[in-house]
Amino acid sequence: MNAMRSLPRLGLxxxxxxxxxxxxxFLVALSVSSxxxxxxxxxxxxxxxxxxxxxxxxxxxxxxxxxxxxxxxxTGAVSSISGLFAGRKIARLDxxxxxxxxxxxxxxxAVPPLALSIGLQYSLLKMGLGGxxxxxxxxxxxxxLGYTTLFFVGIFAVFDWLVEDEARSLGAxxxxxxxxxxxxxxxxxxxxxxxxxxxxxxxxxxxxxxIGQGLxxxxxxxxxxxxxxxxxxLAATAGLVLTIPPLALLVVTALAVRRLGAVIA
Amino acid sequence: xxxxxxxxxxxxxxxxxxTILQNMTLQVGRGERFVIVxxxxxxxxxxxxxxxxxxxxxxxxxxxxxxxxxxxxxxKRDAVYMHQTPIxxxxxxxxxNVAFPLRVRRLSGGETRxxxxxxxxxxxxxxxxxxxxxxxxxxxKHRVALxxxxxxxxSLLLLDEPFSALDPALRRDxxxxxxxxxxxxxxxxxxxxxxxxxxxxxxDRIGVLIEGELTQVASPAELFMRPASLAIARFLNIAxxxxxxxxGGGTFCSTLGNFRTRDTIxxxxxxxxxxPAAVTIGLKGRTAARVIxxxxxPEHTTLMLGITGGRLEAACPAGSxxxxxxxxxxxxxxxxxxxxxxxxGQRVE
Numbered sequence: 233m234n235a236m237r238s239l240p241r242l243g244l245x246x247x248x249x250x251x252x253x254x255x256x257x258f259l260v261a262l263s264v265s266s267x268x269x270x271x272x273x274x275x276x277x278x279x280x281x282x283x284x285x286x287x288x289x290x291x292x293x294x295x296x297x298x299x300x301x302x303x304x305x306x307t308g309a310v311s312s313i314s315g316l317f318a319g320r321k322i323a324r325l326d327x328x329x330x331x332x333x334x335x336x337x338x339x340x341x342a343v344p345p346l347a348l349s350i351g352l353q354y355s356l357l358k359m360g361l362g363g364x365x366x367x368x369x370x371x372x373x374x375x376x377l378g379y380t381t382l383f384f385v386g387i388f389a390v391f392d393w394l395v396e397d398e399a400r401s402l403g404a405x406x407x408x409x410x411x412x413x414x415x416x417x418x419x420x421x422x423x424x425x426x427x428x429x430x431x432x433x434x435x436x437x438x439x440x441x442x443i444g445q446g447l448x449x450x451x452x453x454x455x456x457x458x459x460x461x462x463x464x465x466l467a468a469t470a471g472l473v474l475t476i477p478p479l480a481l482l483v484v485t486a487l488a489v490r491r492l493g494a495v496i497a
Numbered sequence: 498x499x500x501x502x503x504x505x506x507x508x509x510x511x512x513x514x515x516t517i518l519q520n521m522t523l524q525v526g527r528g529e530r531f532v533i534v535x536x537x538x539x540x541x542x543x544x545x546x547x548x549x550x551x552x553x554x555x556x557x558x559x560x561x562x563x564x565x566x567x568x569x570x571x572x573k574r575d576a577v578y579m580h581q582t583p584i585x586x587x588x589x590x591x592x593x594n595v596a597f598p599l600r601v602r603r604l605s606g607g608e609t610r611x612x613x614x615x616x617x618x619x620x621x622x623x624x625x626x627x628x629x630x631x632x633x634x635x636x637x638k639h640r641v642a643l644x645x646x647x648x649x650x651x652s653l654l655l656l657d658e659p660f661s662a663l664d665p666a667l668r669r670d671x672x673x674x675x676x677x678x679x680x681x682x683x684x685x686x687x688x689x690x691x692x693x694x695x696x697x698x699x700x701d702r703i704g705v706l707i708e709g710e711l712t713q714v715a716s717p718a719e720l721f722m723r724p725a726s727l728a729i730a731r732f733l734n735i736a737x738x739x740x741x742x743x744x745g746g747g748t749f750c751s752t753l754g755n756f757r758t759r760d761t762i763x764x765x766x767x768x769x770x771x772x773p774a775a776v777t778i779g780l781k782g783r784t785a786a787r788v789i790x791x792x793x794x795p796e797h798t799t800l801m802l803g804i805t806g807g808r809l810e811a812a813c814p815a816g817s818x819x820x821x822x823x824x825x826x827x828x829x830x831x832x833x834x835x836x837x838x839x840x841x842g843q844r845v846e
Binding site for chain 2: 392394395397398399400401402403404405406408412413416417419
């Protein structure tokens, strides 16, 4: 009976291992090996050459890492703040207006990234933003904003609006209400939305490729070039570098969220 | 001459096709405690929210402290609205919560500190100033909310059922805190409650709101002794109703005897309404009665009495020696008797 009960738990654990830990283990193994062909279960040779090679192309990697970080940080900041205000506005709409607004927020999330890229490429190129950091940032913010807006619609669905009324009745202007009450109360979801926006941008390839026109080089693009050149071991090594910032961000977010506690009204 | 804390002139509120408040005209003086009672859904909370500026009236004029407030946003009205359950800002300490209204008014640090200290001391919350709201009890939260409401000294305090969620001991505690807050600088108070005891204990005047209309405004004594209509008397839960006839000349005739009434109503079937306190027992009364049931409360005793053709509820001091089955006589204090024509369709019992 106990064995039957623990089956789903075991299944979930296996899924977790296969979906996340195993690919990561492969990445690590690929990054420190050179000959690993089918049907060998393990690499034939262990080496630090891939890391050496990556270090030697340090300027390119560092530059792309810097661009990726700048894009992701800016996307996180812009999309979390804008998402908060958009979500707040949408949550206060009644009836069909609210439903239409939620559907609009869903659009950039629901449309496949490639289709979205093509649509955005046309408009951003017309605006002269093709191949520019600002253009790529704008493109990254579009899907990120969709996610953060929907996230905040959910947050504001359980938000006690009376707390804002109370502040206004005590003499707070609408700006004071936002700055002194709403934003401080929503510190935790803001941190989470920032992380969400960061992650959406960090892993973005099609939008960066089409809007950046190869002139804005991010780490995922470098990684893609290694993959397309068949340099699997180097790609795995760069992939590990790509993995570190979001993991670090998740740790920082988890710590921040724990420290901030749950102070939603 | 000082203008009243609140003046409402023909204020109406509609939600869709439904009329919530109809031609509300009301004046509350500075320092006056005005209590509104009314059944659920009668528009009490809407009335407070329209005064506070959270609901836009369809018509009419609202003046707060002599200034037109009809089109003024809530933060610019000289009034503070306190919700039924105290809403303290959970991310601020007690001190920061109470300082909030002064900080948004950009008062200097010294003055803020001084006024916050005084308000907290008045509410006996000074030693809790560094605590977070989540660590306070329900009564302490109410006290902090009251301190925060009065610290900016608004001309008008709007209190929505401030005692409804409290147990009896806490209710008394918060009621005293409210009176202490009021005595700080005597703002006009409009308080909504379901509880007639709270209303009588706080109010200078009570307004009865039924279906969006103020049907009677009177002092507590006058309201409970002389309700303006049978509907109000029934809403006020005045325990005794005796059917009889009016002779059209100011006399009410019933099984309890004939009584001269203060108001003259047309001849015909009538109902006399009176509270248990209007019934005098055992003083050579006109009507024989038998004690059916004795209910003992901390501050008084209630007797359920059987009389010819009906029952009466009478109040006597705590520790009364009456017991079920005792024979006695009863009479009525005519000053506490309100007589109304029998409503159409109702038969004399």
